[in-house]
Amino acid sequence: MRRSHVRNVSLAAVAATVLSVGAAAPPTEHTPPVKKPVAVGHGGAVASVDPDASAAGIEVLRRGGNAVDAAVATAAALGVTEPYSAGIGGGGYFVYYDAKSRTVHTVDGRETAPLSADASLFLGPDGKPLPFEEAMTSGLSIGTPGTPATWDTALGAWGTKSLRELLEPAERLARDGFTVDATFRAQTAANEARFRDFPASAELFLPGGKLPAVGSVLKNPDLARTYQRLGRQGAGALYRGDLARDIVRTVQDPPVRDGATRTVRPGDLTTRDLSRYDTVRRKPVKTSYRGLDVYGMAPSSSGGTTVGEALNILEGTDLSSLSHKRYLHRFIEASRVSFADRGRWVGDPAFEDVPVTGLLSQRFADSRACLIRDDAVLKSPLAPGDPRRPVPCGTGGKAAPTTYEGENTTHLTASDKWGNVVAYTLTIESTGGSGITVPGRGFLLNNELTDFSFAPADLAVHDPNLPGPGKRPRSSMSPTIVLDHRDRPVLALGSPGGATIITTVLQTLTGVVDRGLPLVEAIAAPRASQRNQATTELEPALYDSPLRAELEAIGHAFRENPEIGAATGVQRLPDGRWLAAAEKTRRGGGSAMVVRPAGRP
Numbered sequence: 001m002r003r004s005h006v007r008n009v010s011l012a013a014v015a016a017t018v019l020s021v022g023a024a025a026p027p028t029e030h031t032p033p034v035k036k037p038v039a040v041g042h043g044g045a046v047a048s049v050d051p052d053a054s055a056a057g058i059e060v061l062r063r064g065g066n067a068v069d070a071a072v073a074t075a076a077a078l079g080v081t082e083p084y085s086a087g088i089g090g091g092g093y094f095v096y097y098d099a100k101s102r103t104v105h106t107v108d109g110r111e112t113a114p115l116s117a118d119a120s121l122f123l124g125p126d127g128k129p130l131p132f133e134e135a136m137t138s139g140l141s142i143g144t145p146g147t148p149a150t151w152d153t154a155l156g157a158w159g160t161k162s163l164r165e166l167l168e169p170a171e172r173l174a175r176d177g178f179t180v181d182a183t184f185r186a187q188t189a190a191n192e193a194r195f196r197d198f199p200a201s202a203e204l205f206l207p208g209g210k211l212p213a214v215g216s217v218l219k220n221p222d223l224a225r226t227y228q229r230l231g232r233q234g235a236g237a238l239y240r241g242d243l244a245r246d247i248v249r250t251v252q253d254p255p256v257r258d259g260a261t262r263t264v265r266p267g268d269l270t271t272r273d274l275s276r277y278d279t280v281r282r283k284p285v286k287t288s289y290r291g292l293d294v295y296g297m298a299p300s301s302s303g304g305t306t307v308g309e310a311l312n313i314l315e316g317t318d319l320s321s322l323s324h325k326r327y328l329h330r331f332i333e334a335s336r337v338s339f340a341d342r343g344r345w346v347g348d349p350a351f352e353d354v355p356v357t358g359l360l361s362q363r364f365a366d367s368r369a370c371l372i373r374d375d376a377v378l379k380s381p382l383a384p385g386d387p388r389r390p391v392p393c394g395t396g397g398k399a400a401p402t403t404y405e406g407e408n409t410t411h412l413t414a415s416d417k418w419g420n421v422v423a424y425t426l427t428i429e430s431t432g433g434s435g436i437t438v439p440g441r442g443f444l445l446n447n448e449l450t451d452f453s454f455a456p457a458d459l460a461v462h463d464p465n466l467p468g469p470g471k472r473p474r475s476s477m478s479p480t481i482v483l484d485h486r487d488r489p490v491l492a493l494g495s496p497g498g499a500t501i502i503t504t505v506l507q508t509l510t511g512v513v514d515r516g517l518p519l520v521e522a523i524a525a526p527r528a529s530q531r532n533q534a535t536t537e538l539e540p541a542l543y544d545s546p547l548r549a550e551l552e553a554i555g556h557a558f559r560e561n562p563e564i565g566a567a568t569g570v571q572r573l574p575d576g577r578w579l580a581a582a583e584k585t586r587r588g589g590g591s592a593m594v595v596r597p598a599g600r601p
Contacts, residue, residue, distance in 0.1 A: 030177055031179075034051065035051045035588075035589055037523075037582045037589055038519075038579065039580045040580075040598045041578060041595065041597040042577055043062075043594065043595025044058075044070065044417050044594065045578035045580035045593065046061070046070055046414045046580060047412065047413045047590060047593070048410070048411075048568055048590065049568065049587060050077070050078060050081045050082055052077055052178055053078045053412070053591070054591040055169075056073045056077035056170060057414055057593075058595060059073070060073045060161065060166060061595050062595055065159075065160055066418060067421055068158045068160075068420065068422055069161040071154070071424045072151045072154065072166045073166045073167075073170065074412045074414065075092075075424060075426055076151075077170040078410055078412065079147075079170060080170050080178060080220060080223060082410050085409060085427065086409070086410045086426045087147070087433075087443045087444060088238060089147075089438070090426060090427050090429070090433065090446040091147055091150070091426065091448060092109050092110070092424065092426030092427055092477065093297045093303075093424070093425050094106065094150050094422065095295065095296070095297060095422065095424070095492075096158055096420070096421070096422050097295075097419075097421040097422075098420060099420045102488065103487075104284045104481055105157070105158070105284070106283075106297055106298065107150050107280070107282075108281075108297070108298075108472070109150030109153070109279045110146055110300050110472040111446055111449070111472070112143055112146075112277060112472055113143055113449055113471050113472075114469070114470075115270070115272065115469045116469065117468060117471065118467060118468065119467055119468065121140060122140065122449075122450070122454040122455075123454070128455075129454035130265075132450065132454075134263055136429075136434065136447045136450050137264060137434060138264055138266075139253075139264070139265060139436075140267045140268075141429075141448070142269060142434050142446060142447065143448045144269065144273050144277045145247075145277075146277065146279060147426055148235035149235055149277060150426075151235055152234065152235035152279075153281070157281075158420075163230065163234065163235060164232060167228075171224045174221070174223040174224035174442070175219065177219035178218060179217055180215065180217070181588065182588075183588050184212070188206070188212060197264070198254070198256060200255060200436075200440070201435060202257075204442065220442045223443055224442070225442070226443065229243065238274075239274045240275055243441065244274045245271060246439070246441060247269070250436060251266070251267040252268065253266060254436055276470075282298045283298060284304065285298045285305055285360060287311050287312060289312075289513065292482050292485075293483045294307070294311060294480060294482050295481045296308060296478055296479070296480050299346050299347065299348065299354045300349065300473070301477050302342045302346040303477050303501060304480075305354075305356055305359045305360060306342045306476075306478075307338075307478050307502055308359070309337075309368075310502075313334040313338065313368055314330060314514075315362070316369055320514050320516065325547055327510075328547065328551060331506070331507060331528065332536050333372040333377070334506075335506065335530040336378055336530045336531075337368045339402055339499075339530070340384045341359060341368070343384065344384035344397060345387065345464065346464060350472070351464075351468050351471050357387075358387025358390075359387045364385065366390075367390035368385050375554055376554060380532045381532050381533070381534075383398060397461060398458060399461075402499065402531045402532045408432075409427035409477065410496050411423075411424070411425045411479065411495050411496055411567065413492045413493060413494065413568050413569050414570065415489070417595070421489045423480055425479045425494045427477070427496070428445070428446040429450060433445055434446060448473060449467065451465075451475060453466050476499045476500075477494070478501050478502055478505040479492075480492065480494060490571065491512065491519060491571040492569060492570050493505060493567055493569030493570075494567065494568065495508075495566060495568075499531050500529045500537070500561075500564050501565065503531070503565075505567070507522075509522075518581075519571045519581040520582075523581055524584045526538075527564040529561070529564050535557045536556060536557070537559055537561040537564060538559070538560060539561060539562070539564055543558060563586050563587065566586045567583065568581065568590055568592070569581050579594075580592035
């Protein structure tokens with residue numbers, strides 16, 4: 001689950017303590033832009049979790065760049081200010097709406113397993129799955145990064161600026177530093193023990209051997225130089241040459257400090273794995289809902305098919321007329337059913353026969369929707385249906401519980417004056433990824449391969465998400481773009497949060513489309529998340545409300561989750577203005593900006 005910076009620190013606090021990598025530095029005048037959860041205006045919009053990153057995207061739009069250019073610049077800046085959530089050591093999914101052709105396109109930039117990987121990747125000598133913590137902080141968990149290749153693919157297809165120009169704001173931010181807030185410090189503290197075991201991580205994130213102080217300025221000159229190299233040589237510099245060899249050396253022989261007691265297993269990533277990496281331009285998945293067309297990411301992500309199936313299940317119910325209790329009940333049950341089908345059918349399509357058309361058919365959704373009753377609750381783990389041969393109220397096999405998926409990611413949305421739109425979700429997986437920084441390069445490596453199932457949840461049920469050579473682990477990332485009946489953009493959104501991404505996007509969409517909430521209020525609404533598990537997660541505002549008891553009375557069981565997701569979105573208003581929206585409070589709130597705010601000339 002991603003975090004967001006709380007930037008509301010005084011200038012006095014900012015000047016009080018300034019830190020750079022490994023040493024104190026004189027105070028600087030860096031003042032981050034003001035963080036606002038909603039902005040309305042003309043010329044384009046950017047919404048992300050961080051004001052410095054959103055400002056980088058807006059800077060590009062003001063210089064004549066388009067939404068794709070702005071998205072790349074924003075993502076690069078997030079690699080500086082949100083290094084525990086995203087960066088060039090990770091991957092993601094890029095969804096783009098082209099205004100000229102009124103079509104949606106996607107880029108699968110998911111990390112891939114080494115060519116040597118097989119289903120036993122995360123099994124110990126005894127044949128049992130490794131403890132998650134041990135697998136996470138290891139070379140085993142690191143897949144070939146996809147983020148630089150994603151930028152290269154998107155810019156080559158739809159961008160107007162060079163990568164060098166687009167990396168300049170992030171390079172400047174890395175060189176000059178960003179203001180540390182309480183959230184960044186807390187996440188560093190949560191990773192402190194891991195970081196101390198890797199000298200390069202300790203030097204970068206524990207300057208002077210200490211946690212960075214709130215209000216200090218953290219600099220990353222190594223990343224500035226790495227961005228400069230990528231700008232000069234192109235994204236391919238990460239996949240070949242010295243930088244690629246440094247990544248491989250770090251994975252195969254993790255640089256652990258002398259005296260560390262942590263077991264850090266080496267990985268088997270090779271220069272061949274990096275040089276062979278490529279993104280995949282996939283046809284987006286499409287679901288019609290209430291007269292709108294909802295476009296999402298196809299497998300290897302499960303986001304588009306699972307959100308789409310749930311919307312199809314809900315299509316037959318007038319959610320706008322329901323009480324809050326009945327709305328939540330229907331939302332929870334549709335989520336439960338779609339997750340049951342996700343677990344059985346969705347994996348990397350290069351390795352698995354994923355029945356995308358069947359999963360998104362209304363016939364299949366109707367066959368599953370008839371399981372849902374207003375006066376009773378389905379029991380999890382619920383058995384999947386068979387989208388190839390739908391049977392009303394039928395199931396197609398044995399139930400299996402949903403396996404664990406890490407929860408740290410980030411999402412950004414961007415639009416431009418021409419009407420182009422981007423929804424882009426990117427990640428390094430867990431908070432701090434593998435915990436391993438590439439020495440001298442300034443970025444953390446992902447632990448994305450832990451998104452694979454370590455072993456089947458049930459040996460009697462086929463698991464499409466076991467590791468394999470060059471395979472992409474299943475993801476829940478759900479960057480989404482919604483068009484009207486004339487193929488014009490209505491809104492775009494997405495969220496971090498591991499498997500809760502799917503339910504966050506689904507709840508936000510139905511909040512806007514069915515419940516009539518403004519986008520910023522739909523994002524702020526208290527969330528529930530059901531993922532084919534015995535209990536449904538509720539945020540405190542729901543967990544502590546009378547609604548909980550009303551839902552428990554018909555059979556629901558709940559557990560509390562302090563925060564679910566951290567969405568951002570952009571919306572095209574009827575008068576042509578753009579609205580950017582982000583979280584009001586989750587993770588300290590997000591950052592929404594427009595090129596020309598309403599009311600300004």
